[in-house]
Amino acid sequence: MKYTVSIEIALPREKVVRLLEDPAQRPKWLRGLVLHEPLSGEDGQLGTRSRVVMQMDRRRFEGTETITRRESADLREIQTASVVHFDREIVGEGMWSAARERLTEAGPETTLWESENEYRFSGFLMKLVGLVMPGAFRKQSLQHMQDFKAFAEHGTDVREATN
Template sequence: MEYTLNIKIKLPINQVIEKFNDEDNLKHWQKGLIYREHLSGTKKSTGATSKLVYKIGKREIEMIETITLVDPPEIFHFTFDSKNVYNIQENYFEQLSNNETKWISKNEFKFSGFMKIISFFMYGAFRKQSYAYMKDFKLFVEEGKSVLSN
């Protein structure tokens, strides 16, 4: 399953990247994030790995994030590996004007086990969740609104 999403953020690219790159900000725009733990490599650099744990509904989902490419300020690529789901995410940031940045997120999901069967029916849910994170990031960066206040 593959899809590309984009969102415009009314801030210069350097401010957007500063917020995107700050690990302490994740909790403000990734609803359900319980914690993040650095595992290996140099933080924020290609090859670094971290464990992320989310609460989604009544379930906890653990995944390993690997940074696969960092070329600031435009490119940040990751993989996320969890039980039966592997996500390749490519993030591109484009300066549109002095005060507007476009965030483009390309996602590819690979499934195994039972997820291979139900993924066919879950396309919309995956896409919707990805876009929700993007909208929450936009609200946090532009207006300082955190998902923790909801």
């Protein structure tokens, strides 16, 4: 299953990149995040493997995230690059996913965030979930982006909004 979602954020791209990269900010906008801890490497850097635990309602997901592409880590590179890319793969029981993130300057104070996502499932139950609920994955991806936008633009913390 593949899909792309996008959102405009009313902030300069440099600020958006810094907020997305900051592990201390992640729980404020990544709804359902229980744990994100590096197993090897430095958080957010190319090749880093991290343990990820997410809780969505009564469903708990545990997987390993690997950063497979990361460009423009340096502020000067972010300012001059036409697009900032960062990609990751997540592997969990019965599931493999890849997200290819693109951040483009849509204006001097606006950033376009495009997220291309791909999922592959194994095992009867996970294949069934992928067939029956494909829209749920797209909806969740868009929710994470909307939560980030609310956090970045207004300081909205999902932990306060959901409690």
